[in-house]
Amino acid sequence: MKNMIRKLASAFCASIMLFTVSAPSVMAEDEEKFPSGLKQSEFENEMTSLPNIANENDSFDYTESGAVGVFRGDEILYTHYFGSTDRANNKAVDSDSVFEWGSISKTLIWVSVMQLKEQGKIDLDRDVREYLPEGFFQHLSYDEPITMMNLMNHTAGWQESTYPIFATDKNELKPLGEALQDIEPAQTYPVGEVTAYSNYGAAVAGYIVECISGMSFADYVHKNIFEPLKMEHTSIAADRSDNRYVADKRSEMHSYQNYFYNCIDLGIIDKYCPIYPCGAATGTLSDLMTYAQALADKDAPLFQHKETQDEMFSGTLFYGDSDIPMWAHGFVITEYNVRTYGHSGATVSCQTNMAIDPESGIGVVAMVNEPDGNELLSKPFELVFGNLSPDKYGNADGNKSELNGYYLPQRSLKEGMGKINRYLQAVKGSNLGEVEGIGNGAYRIVQKAQMDGEESAMLLGKKRYSDGKTALSLPSCDYAEENFYLVKLMLLAMYMLTGIGGIYVLLISIKMKNHKRKAALAGSRMMTAGSAASLVSLIAILAVFVFFNNNDGLTDLQLTSLGIIQIICLAVCAVAFVSAVVNTMKAGDKKRILYIFSGVSNAICICAILYYQMYRFWNI
């Protein structure tokens, strides 16, 4: 019995010893794991085996170019620099390289606003016009007050701006208030109803910081964010004049593009953002990491009270009527395996991404000198935070359905000559797959990875606007259901066809002239003029896209001249239409069909110009 007791006692002691020895190692293993379940070493292996990284010395010309950093609290877990800032001269990306933050700059606005709120200088629910100079907005369509919360949630109702938000010449830059008034877009949605991501709205918030603090936004950010955090290699001013180091480094950096695994050197694209608070910050990876670490720090070094930071990371806009947030005081919430707060950014030369998990203090930042694509902007985030598991928000409520119809992005031009573009970005509901309700207007779409078949989920909300339209809401913007979309698309297609038909009509006219044939039809000159007008109108609308693409927007001169051309085309088509109708009534059977054809094509052109507002160059 004694032996038995002794054996049991020794076994018990051994098990305790085993536990005490093994427990720290298990805990150490736990500590090394990211929310995705990956260990740090596994993460590093995965990063080096990314297809376009592993090919660095291989036959492919293209390799990813940029920098990635991962931290947990004060500890930097991973930094790595990829590719080059100047391939031709073998200058690799390194810790001295600077990248444009793009829209991550907006988080500087939101932090500034929360600092001012903490000081009692701003009320997030008060009309922002109270903080702005009188008569600041010139094109508002709705009387409802626009609050700072509307600006943070991108629900102030502004459509996308038609004017350029980048300038190529430093000398073109104007003071922030003036620059904002120059590009004020039309307010096309009721305040607080539609989410439509707005650079303009965010920059207005930056201007409000200027108005309240009495100093320029750049000075405010330097004094209250960059200097306390010792971010010495980051600039915020539109022309980067506030940091010589950044300006010099930026003027050396090339941008690259992956084009079928060929690396295209886009050269040094040095453009300036006149409404700079929304996207002009530029700096090193280490500075962005310092900033992200401050945001993830529970002691809230950027605020007097840590409660302000907690408030900043509380939800302000939600999926449907659920409690799953998509925006938190201007910070985008991304649901990975854990909930992260951050922002992504893109300029004409760089892209960035930043996400932090305040719970674990883990954060990831990525900066690349490529304007399109790049796995570095997504893969490290998935590897650290893990994909959103389909069952995270419980089982589906049984409300499975296919989305029908077509949905148009609300972050687009609802009015004006760029309206066509909105119709070219439609999303077909059924292409999104099957959506499953998870309660209170929130839905999930389960996606299966093609490579390993692993399932992940994407969230979206459903809401109904005051005009009865259904919309799907995502953080970037709502997608509203469009009635008779196919009819409208067909009108656009037919309009383009009338333009192409115009080429043939003109060719036939020339041919007949060459063969010295007189037109057998009365009013044939008017028919030819109508066809020519359709063609000119088509060329003018395509020119809108060419100018927009070359300049990231349209100048007043371009807008006005293209609008006037469309008005002339509209008038010519209208006269040609009337002529065709009159001649149809007079003509015999054989010729009538030609007049009908002419009348219909002119009518299509008129309807398209009017419906798509191709003539409208004012107040957009």
Place this chain on the structure above:
Amino acid sequence: MKSYRQKIMDIIKADIITMNGSKNSMTTTLVMSIIMTIVSGFCINPAAGTMGCFMIGGLIVPTMFNSEMKNHGERLYGIIPVERKELVTSRFIFCTAVFFIAEIVIYLMMLISLKTQLYNRIFENGELDFLKIVSDMTENRMSPKGFFNLVYFASYSFGLKMMAWSLRSYLSDSKKYAQQMMEATMGNRKMSKKDVITGVFVLAILVIFILLLLGVIKITAAIAVVVTLLFQLAQAANGLFLGLIFTIEALFFLIYCYISALLTYEEKDI
């Protein structure tokens, strides 16, 4: 006095007789092409089957007027009471009708192929199903049937244009066209100045296309708009909307060729 419609029908009948009743007839070639197209559509992929659409467009005119070209049969119309306008009209109607019948047959056959998916049984488990691969590549925004319709209608509109252009060339200068056809078949054709210009033009388009692919020339925003519009149309109604657009555009070209041929043929010395 025969009506206009009767006259047109008579000319078409005469053309059918000429087409069939000669040892120089190329009807067998045309029929064989259609059969080959259908077989490849069933055995390889319906998208491969659509290749025949423009092949037929290029074959119709030499097939139908082969005998006439060799025997200088067009002189006949200089002496019989047929107006030149009627002749041009009848030939455009005849060729277009034959083309449409051939295309409808091919389209229906390809739809059956798409439904039965015989080609997936020949090639293991659909791993080489081109239509499905493209559909997956576009993240299912375009269904396999939608993509098939896109390829079919693009190919068919190109074929219709080829046919219209061939007929216009034949009616404008049948001797030259016959000579070109003969030399193209025999492979000893001498290059005229016009051919050199055409060659350079085609080569330039090819170079531009390659430069676009390599990214040396960036696709301009205007092209992107047109491509996006085509893509949106291809999503709607499984590509049939886009099919309608392609058809109308090809018909514009057909009308242009018809009027051009009419103007040239009426002044031609037969």
